[in-house]
Amino acid sequence: MMKVRGIGARARQGERGGSVLVVALLVVVGVAMLGACLVQFSASMTRNQMQAVDNKRAFYLAEAGLSEALLGLRMGKSGNVGSVGMPARLGDGILWVEALGTPDRRIVLKSNGLCGGGRASLSIVVERRSESTAALGIFSDGDLVVKSGSVIDAYDSTAPEPEELVAGFGGLIGVPPPPPPIATRVGSNGNIDVQGTTRLTTRIAGDVTPGPDGVVTSGVGVTITGSTAPRMEPIALPEITVPKLDSKGDLIHKSLTPRTVYAGENRYDSMIVGAGAQVIISGPQILVVGSMVLDDTARLTIDTALGSVEIHATEYLNFGLGSTVTTVLEDPSKVRFLISASQAVDRDGDGVVDPPVTINSTGKMYATLYAPMAPIALGNSLELFGAITASSLSLSQGAKLHFDEALLSDDGAGAGNVQLLSWRIIPLPDVPLASLRIDPLVALRLQGTVLTKPADSHQLIDFAIEFADLEGRTRTFIGEETQFNWTQVQTVVTTTRRGDVNFDAVVDAP
């Protein structure tokens, strides 16, 4: 009996054995699935967050591409940097920029930045600035009058100093050869009257060029070493673009302690420097003032040791008697006065309208002055080194002006010949590299593409095409033909390639 019960008991245990393990297995499977869901959720969150981080990286790479393209434009290149098939590498991503011309002579730059899973596309519209106004020399939009006793010549601020006379062994002296003659430029869009007398002679060492319908009249005692033939066409003086800055109010300085306007971009409604006071303007700087007044004997010092200074006077400029404008460096290309003032207004209440520009400073001034809408009468107390342009110009008796020939190579801004007009974010291009959110460095490595740095990715110019794009807009492309995207072309207007007779003319056209 005992034996039978024992066997039965074992049999019952055997029938019930292992059921807890099944339950445990189910629980383990459930927990494992929970874990897997958690991991998947976390991975999804991570992807989102990393996408945002990579997008930031890509955005700044795209901006770097725009900077690279702008530098290329300044250096006379096409503005194309790399291409979708051969982008440039910067940091941990890639970039390429496409440059397209517009019928109104502007350039649209489209830059694409890719980094990890991030993508960004930016577009700017730029415009090349017109030829240097400083290169005009001494220029008047209207008539120009040079009174007797004046000297207008030229020099080159970048030329090395002539070697000193050296006494060698035995008394031998080495004398350097004379430098080539430098010619000044005096011109107008109207007539030019150069006055002189036998006692007060006037000398102009260079060309004097009146407007197409103008003439040069000169009296006795006048020496003009260059041509006096009129120009073929009048020169259109470009408008001044005043930077939009927030005003810091008025700057009125009458204390004897010098006041410094520090480098950067600054705007004042008015700047008044009192008698005997001194204001120092430190470069690099863009300074915009509504009215700039130097009282008699006031001093304005422009420190260009660290960079150039550009001063905009939008309403009124008056340098009083005995005031001085000095520059730390004797380099006119680093100091530009851009005077958009044009209205003659009675400012001191004496019933007499005051001209928008009055310059009665003394001493030497190394600067370029550009006042296309204001007449200027330059006194003989100021000796100007640089260039000056005005709506009409009158040089008083005994005036001394020295045109700096180095300004001929100035690109017009002292800082660049490209102006940014518009900036915006645009949709990504419809190319696989942009659409597939994989690391572009990996993708391109698999393709065997060798990436170059941005400086080496500027496209050579061997092809120019004018075409209508898919939206019917007329566009021009100048760059490497192998990098041109033909899929954006609806109809071709013209094409030229390096070696064609008119290629240089097409590429260099403004």
Add this chain to the structure above:
Amino acid sequence: MTRRLTSARARAGFTLLEVLIAITILGMIAANVVMVTRSSSKAYESGASLSTLDIQLDNTMDRIAMALMAARKESLTPNNPSPLWTDFLIFDQSQGFEGGMEVIGDLERIELVPGPEQIVWKQRPGALDERRVVWTNWVRELFKDEIDNGIDDDLNGLTDEAGLSFTIDGSRVTIRLTLERDGPEHSILKRTQETTVTCRN
């Protein structure tokens, strides 16, 4: 005799002690599993809520930043320098050039709309064909740790600034945003971000 023994053997069961022990052990196991599951689900919920809040904050901040980067500086309204702040900004963007003329886009407005606080982007605000998109909910009424008491509680130079606030300094716009939502077990989850962008136009 054999049949009686078999049915007797078939009806035999567990002892009370065996059952009690089994129930106790199973109960302990079940309790442990439930505890772990509950605490892990709480942690999951909290983590998920925070992650969602983080992503919402980053995305919203990026959208505002991108919009303002492309804005024309002179179009920013109101132009409030610190310590003045505003909870809305009106601006427009350059769309490029057509036919030699700059094309300016429609007026846009980013603002904090109260009750419940949400950030709304509007195109052509106030017009009949105004377009609006809610960029995020969960915006805290006041920024970071600010309390509506007339004091600069977070010592950032601004007083009682809203959960979304802008200050302008020349071409720079500083954006401050705090998102807040309920977490598990009546907790409050909060995330704050502050950034500065420069208008490129």
Add this chain to the structure above:
Amino acid sequence: MIELMVVMAVLTMAVGMFSSTLVATSRHSRMKRETAIASEGARRALEWMRSQPCSILFAMYNANPADDPAGPGTAPGSNFLVPGLSPRKADADGFVGQIIFPVTNGVLREDMVSPVLGMPRDLNGDDVIDDAAHSSDYLLLPVHVRIEWNGVAGDVSFDLYNQFVRL
């Protein structure tokens, strides 16, 4: 009884593994949060630089206080804080953020080698790579913004690259 013990052991292991998964994902989330904070800090630094004229960027954001445009020590310099990130133990100055230019002995040089910044390259637009100082006449300024911090995953870093051009 043996069965029960085995079950308890298996369940304990399963729960333990699940807990460690939870901890790992939570830690991962915090890591990503720190990276997002770092990227925002780097963006902020670049945006502040963007608002300044390119011509004074090098002087304002290099490590030399003597050339600061508004006077020695007045510019932000090359180091900056990012709220929410802790500096590394070995970080002497306690600043997690750094702005890096292609310099040699503090001077902006075209011949400095830095593949991530595309160096060596011409910086002043004369199409020549020389060994002169270009701290004031550069036309293009490559910038590397680096954030280094000590986070939940130890010492971590984040990088952002950009270039500024003088118009």
